[in-house]
Amino acid sequence: MRYPRIDYSKIRAHWAPNIAFAQHQNATSIIPAPVEPWLIKVLQRAKDKLPAGKVELDTEMTAFIGQESQHFRQHRMFNKVIAAQGYPRLAEFEKQLADDLDGFFKNRSLKFMLAYADGFESLGAVQGGIWFGKMDHLLEGADENAVALWKWHMAEEFEHREVCFRIYHALYSRGLWGKIWNGYFYRIYGCVYAMMHLQGYMARMFQYLIDQDRAHMSEAAKVQLDADVKALKKFQLGVFFPQLLKNFLPWYNPGRKPTPVGLFEYLRQYEKSAEPAN
Ligand SMILES: [Fe+2]
């Protein structure tokens, strides 16, 4: 676990030169606030079901829980600063998502929740690979505190990318039929479900954020925002989605993803000297 000390107080909603990119990240930042505490509860439930002898995986799950517990705390601080800049409805979206997840916890199987969790985690693994080296053009001139939150979080997502995948397989991918049905088809179902569910929230929140912006913009600023949205979509289609498609390959294994250059070196600055966040 690492405890970054990030000063959120001066971060503006438009913290990157491409406003659409900044607002898309601001929308994305709402997601971990309810999802990661839920993930922790799901993993705690899964821990009780771990087959005997999975000591290493059990230790990794404990580390995962520790990391996620810091992630959502940091995002809540960031989200509070953003929402206070004219986006009060973000809290409503967050509440709706928390209610959905609560419903899953009460009504859906552990298998479903772990498949969903693995889908969510696979998004983090993809992002980890992108934040280090594939989006420098979007980060040029961006607020360094906002960038620090994302780089730290996405690097740790990359670091623990295998945990949910491994528990899911340890519990459900057993025997030939289990490997084919649960190990592939049901995993894909959980992954697609998580992506569509979360993408729906992100799209609605992003639209809300830029609609709020547009209401106070000059015509010239609106034209610039349209250009930013276009550049963001181009980046997502060209860089993010091709990486995401790899999740659907039958031989997909997050553990085999090559480590992005500089990712662990970046994390080193948050080790040792820091103190826990509240
Ligand atoms: Fe996280």
Ligand SMILES: [Fe+2]
């Ligand atoms: Fe994670």
